[in-house]
Amino acid sequence: MSATVTGPRPPGRVFAAIERVGRLVPHPFYLFWYLLLATGVLSAVLAAEGATAQLPGAERPTEVRNILSVTGLQHLVTTLVPNFIGFPPLGVVLVVLLGVGVAERTGLLRTAVAASLSRVPRRWMPLAVCFVAGQGHVMGDAGFIVLPPLAALAFRAVGRHPVAGMLGAFAGLSAGYGSGLLIGALDANLSALTTAAVPSGTEASTSVLMNYWFQAAAGLVLPIVVAAVLVRWVEPTLRPYDPTAADGSEHKHDDLATVTDQQRRALRLGGLALLAYLAAVVAAWLVPGGPLQGEDGALIDSPFFEGIVPLVTIAFLVAGLAYGIAAGTITRADDVPRLMAEAVMDMRFFIVVAFSAGQFIAMFAWSGVGDWIAVEGSSLLRDAHVGGLAALLLALLVTSVLALVIFSGSSLWAVLSPVFVPIFVGLGIHPATIQATYRIGDSIANPISPLNPYLYVLQDEARRYDPDLDLGQVFARMALFVLPVALFWVIILIAFYLLGVPTGPGAPVRL
Numbered sequence: 001m002s003a004t005v006t007g008p009r010p011p012g013r014v015f016a017a018i019e020r021v022g023r024l025v026p027h028p029f030y031l032f033w034y035l036l037l038a039t040g041v042l043s044a045v046l047a048a049e050g051a052t053a054q055l056p057g058a059e060r061p062t063e064v065r066n067i068l069s070v071t072g073l074q075h076l077v078t079t080l081v082p083n084f085i086g087f088p089p090l091g092v093v094l095v096v097l098l099g100v101g102v103a104e105r106t107g108l109l110r111t112a113v114a115a116s117l118s119r120v121p122r123r124w125m126p127l128a129v130c131f132v133a134g135q136g137h138v139m140g141d142a143g144f145i146v147l148p149p150l151a152a153l154a155f156r157a158v159g160r161h162p163v164a165g166m167l168g169a170f171a172g173l174s175a176g177y178g179s180g181l182l183i184g185a186l187d188a189n190l191s192a193l194t195t196a197a198v199p200s201g202t203e204a205s206t207s208v209l210m211n212y213w214f215q216a217a218a219g220l221v222l223p224i225v226v227a228a229v230l231v232r233w234v235e236p237t238l239r240p241y242d243p244t245a246a247d248g249s250e251h252k253h254d255d256l257a258t259v260t261d262q263q264r265r266a267l268r269l270g271g272l273a274l275l276a277y278l279a280a281v282v283a284a285w286l287v288p289g290g291p292l293q294g295e296d297g298a299l300i301d302s303p304f305f306e307g308i309v310p311l312v313t314i315a316f317l318v319a320g321l322a323y324g325i326a327a328g329t330i331t332r333a334d335d336v337p338r339l340m341a342e343a344v345m346d347m348r349f350f351i352v353v354a355f356s357a358g359q360f361i362a363m364f365a366w367s368g369v370g371d372w373i374a375v376e377g378s379s380l381l382r383d384a385h386v387g388g389l390a391a392l393l394l395a396l397l398v399t400s401v402l403a404l405v406i407f408s409g410s411s412l413w414a415v416l417s418p419v420f421v422p423i424f425v426g427l428g429i430h431p432a433t434i435q436a437t438y439r440i441g442d443s444i445a446n447p448i449s450p451l452n453p454y455l456y457v458l459q460d461e462a463r464r465y466d467p468d469l470d471l472g473q474v475f476a477r478m479a480l481f482v483l484p485v486a487l488f489w490v491i492i493l494i495a496f497y498l499l500g501v502p503t504g505p506g507a508p509v510r511l
Contacts, residue, residue, distance in 0.1 A: 036363055102317050133223070137180055167234055170455075170478070183212070214493075217496075225488050266327035400442075413438055
């Protein structure tokens with residue numbers, strides 16, 4: 001079955017320019033080594049000038065260390081292996097793939113899409129996919145691995161371009177990472193950092209729900225924006241999907257419209273197994289004294305959210321095993337590790353990139369350059385002497401620029417919150433409001449950050465459907481989402497601020 005797209009729409013000059021610039025981006029393996037070299041030069045200059053970064057709460061300033069010095073090179077050589085193994089996304093990707101690989105290669109995901117999402121009308125499929133992706137932050141980084149391939153299957157099932165599904169899911173998850181109707185670990189991490197940064201004596205209530213009204217509003221609006229950009233500007237620029245030109249993976253090219261009676265029975269068994277597992281997990285989280293609760297019965301700061309990656313992996317594994325046994329795609333115990341190994345093999349490109357990325361991330365942190373950039377960036381806001389909405393927008397701009405080079409989630413907020421929160425409290429603005437602003441700045445840069453490792457996973461996975469898709473094309477299409485999403489993020493922020501709508505329960509915009 002081929003997509004009904006008749007041909008790529010001729011791109012505009014700006015789109016073509018972005019694509020040309022994107023093609024200049026070197027292979028990701030080399031890109032991170034080039035970035036490490038550039039950081040080394042910057043660290044040498046800053047170290048020679050005696051640059052330091054005084055992090056709020058730290059006993060003494062952080063000195064910028066020269067990566068190109070003898071000490072720096074010795075540190076790189078002696079930590080090469082730990083830097084690789086310690087690259088944060090590496091463990092997430094591989095662990096999640098152990099479960100997802102079984103669910104995919106037994107045929108569970110294909111059957112689930114054909115039996116459910118394929119019933120969504122073709123016209124509404126982009127909105128459905130973007131809405132689901134908008135809640136993906138609950139899965140943490142695992143969402144970047146799980147959701148785009150599922151979106152590709154969903155699009156293909158209704159005759160749309162599978163690469164468009166992947167791009168839309170990635171954009172909906174990354175650009176809207178701080179939004180959503182569900183509360184997850186990100187919300188717990190941000191609220192804890194914000195609470196810790198509130199000046200003593202300040203009468204301002206903070207909680208994990210302090211941004212809920214704000215992020216829920218964004219979670220309803222942004223999927224519409226992302227879907228509209230996807231349909232209007234992104235999907236028409238893709239080459240027509242030709243299954244015969246794809247990579248030949250057998251499980252990718254069967255007819256999604258066909259579901260046999262045996263597969264339907266297997267799907268029901270897989271669903272029942274998944275429901276039983278989820279019921280057990282929820283009980284372990286909600287029942288008093290459950291093993292997935294935190295100290296004193298805490299539900300948010302708990303092993304449930306801290307262990308979301310293995311819990312997601314087991315969910316896919318349980319459902320995949322039940323389906324595979326019933327459908328006959330698992331006939332012996334040896335099939336399970338074989339399917340896992342095949343899934344990991346598909347990530348061999350990412351593993352190679354992770355080696356160089358791990359070196360850059362580790363040495364960037366060791367040098368102290370990241371702390372210096374963050375502190376200097378926040379100082380720009382402090383020295384600007386502006387207030388109210390203008391100050392919030394300036395903070396948003398500073399955050400989005402920093403997020404391009406510090407792909408972080410909540411770690412950037414760990415540096416900025418001790419500076420931003422006291423500043424805005426002094427301006428009479430509630431801590432929840434500056435936290436909501438940070439959510440925007442940290443989210444909108446994600447789709448085009450060259451340091452976003454999942455962008456390269458996306459490109460590698462999308463090449464299954466379009467072998468000629470290069471990084472320039474991915475960057476160009478991701479760039480199409482950034483400004484519209486940023487515009488509506490800002491409109492929502494301005495509306496909350498001017499109307500005085502609380503960003504969450506007990507969290508007014510102004511003190």
